[in-house]
Amino acid sequence: MLKDITIGQFFPGNSIIHRMDSRFKIVLDILYVVMLFVADNFISLTIAGIFILMAYAVSGIKPIMMVKSLKPLLPLILFTAILNLFFINGTEEPLFKWWVITIYWEGISTAIFMIVRIICLIIGMSLLTYTTSPIVLTDAIERLLSPLKKIKLPVHELAMMMTIALRFIPTLIEETDKIMSAQKARGAELDTGGLLKRAKALVPILIPLFVSAFKRANELAMAMECRCYKGGDGRTKLRQLKASGLDYMVSLLMITVFGFIIVDNMVF
Amino acid sequence: MNAVETKNLTYKYSVGTPFETTAVDDISVTIEQGEFVGVIGHTGSGKSTLIQHLNGLLKQTSGEVFINGRNIWDKDVNIRDIRFEAGLVFQYSEYQLFEETVYKDIAFGPKNMGLSDEEIDKRVKKAAEQMGLNEELLERSPFDLSGGQKRRVALAGVIAMEPKILILDEPAAGLDPAGRDKVLEEISSYHKNSETTILLVSHSMEDIVKYAKKVLVMNKGKLFCYEDVDTVFSMSEELKNIGLDIPQISKLAHLLKQKGIDIGNDIYTVERAKERLLKIIKGNTDA
Structure with a gap:
């Protein structure tokens, strides 16, 4: 029972994702979350989804680990989906009507949209902890927050x-x-x-x-x-964090995808 | 009657993963009622895993465990009853203390047994006395006591359940010499007064020799042997090979033998060594 806890679980490896500077990983992960929320149609969400799946493929983390990271948050995902399913009102005829329950096509599509968005969010965050050792991670957080020392925050x-x-x-x-x-x-x-x-x-x-x-x-x-x-x-x-060409390349890729999603949003 | 009996007891950790290891490997042993058994073995030899099977805290991968003749994993056996029958005291048992007063802490076990208040009161006082705890200590907080006292409170907490079999995992570890002797003496006198079967896990060969009648030796998860004290400690070479020590006085006897003074191979108590040496010295003066 207690052995099932996966917080901060880390799988050592030598993939591109493992070798990236952890500061970049954190910033890009936050950017990815923002991207997920900027994406407001299925095309851009699919792009974001493919992006994270490709990242998993590159990292060499077993796909089963994605499922494992989702397990504890399953109730939240279901709750969100059900709320959206029942409470979204559509403009067209309802698909299903019984007593106080009415389901519109818009409800179904929003529910699916939300599920995919939350799944991408969770597996995206998990990828960070799967590929970064906790010590390096806190080190990177310290460095990222160090400007806040100026306002006397004990970083x-x-x-x-x-x-x-x-x-x-x-x-x-x-x-x-x-x-x-x-x-x-x-x-x-x-x-x-x-x-x-x-x-x-x-x-x-x-x-x-x-x-x-x-x-x-x-x-x-x-x-x-x-x-x-x-x-x-x-x-x-002992271990100095150092940005390399790899980090800038991945950042560039990420910004390109982000830009594509913004354009996509404006077009559709 | 047999107090403890295991048949082909095997326990594996992390079955089905690359980390699968056999902690206890095919152990069949029978321990009779009223015996005082020392359990020895190198670190990681499976002692602690073995004893956790005897009250059902761990369930074996294969094999069977019998406590007082009952198979503990039978459907009609309540595992809690087994835990009251075979009391287990863990290493550094003082970490299990949690109540406001020593009295309440000792009463935790008997209370779980569902005994009446008078019976609980009787047992708590008896157990405290057996473990050499003053009555005035009973109303103190267990966290204010010394290390040795805490240990004895934890022991009293298990003894108050009046188990027929008492299993102790290094009850004297980490105590100062006076505390060690006190704890072990109390256990020994408890054994004599109640005829409880006792299994004592220890790294100290001196303690085993002093208190145990029989010795169970574990090596790499397997039962190395289960014999009386004399037989076990006469196999000093074999014990050394599996990473175990022999009592210091036995080492001295070996050294003496190398120097030409043979006082016998069965020396493992200071008393016997003294007796033999005196005999030799007297023999020399007589001649």
Whole structure:
């Protein structure tokens, strides 16, 4: 159950996407999301869809991973689709009418449009985490946000917090597993009973988990101080982020596609 | 009656993936009621995986597990009953403490058994006493106690369920020498008073020799042997080959033998070594 969590899952590789500068990847990913929302007809959305599928093909990430990334958000996708299906009013005759439910052709097409858009959005974002290690990712976020230092935003500290949080996800999962086993050995029932009973059954798990998380945080802080950690000022990096020709090429491709979609929107 | 019996017990991790590994490989062993068994093996030899099968926390890939004669995965067996029958204390068990008071924490297990309040009260006090915890400690928060005390509270929490089989995974790990001795002494006296079957996983050969009657040796997921203490520690060469140590006093006896003083191959307690040495010294003065 706990092993199914895919947050920050990273598949090492050596594809073009893997080799790209992570700053470019983040910016282009955001641009892609904007593009998805700019696209307002099926032709431009199809172009955007093909674009991300091609990116997956190039990256060498298994297609099954796309499905896996969609799984947790399936309820959201269905909810959006159903809302659009029932609440969009068309100009022509309704296709289907029963009691308070009326479905128009426009409703169906908008629902499909929305589903495709959300799917592209999710798999697009997943591609970023699939091909970028969490450490490099936070590094890039730190660099991208560094202009905000001017307005006294603690950018380095935020990035460090993210790195530490990501680092400790597997540790905490393992710990949770251990505590659950220990309480089960004392006869705790975790997966039976009503909602209230289940919520109560979590107390023996959560309290030890919090206690040890605080203890771990304390130890980590101590260890960092022992190694003279004093924030980001004057700190050098082992891995320097460097933009290459590849990054500019991919950016150019992306901008071309974006431009095409804008033109497409104006024409149709 | 046999307290614990496994038949061809096998457990594999991540079946069907490239990461598939066999943690426990075809183990058939029978442990009799009232036995004090030491479980030893190199890190990663499958000890912890094995013991988690004995109360049904893990389900075997193939094979069978019997606790007090009952197949624990039979349809009409409630797995929770098995967990009350075979109490398992994990490594660093103090991390499982969560209640406001020591009393409430020890009462968690018995409460889950659905016992009456008087019975719970009786058991909590008895378990606390058996683990050498003062009555005044019972109303304190478990988080305010020392490491050794916390460990004993966690042990009392399992002992209060009065399991017929008590399985302990390194109960003394990480404690100072005084804390170690105290915890192990309490377990040993509990064993003598209640005739509970005990499985003690430990890395300390001295502890095993001191408390256990029989020893179960694991190697790379397989059962290496299950024999009495004498037989196991006379195989010092074989033990070394599978990455296990022998008691320090046995090493000393080997060194003495190399120097020409043979006090026998069955030395693994200081008492026996002393006895033999005295005999040799006396023999020399007599001559």
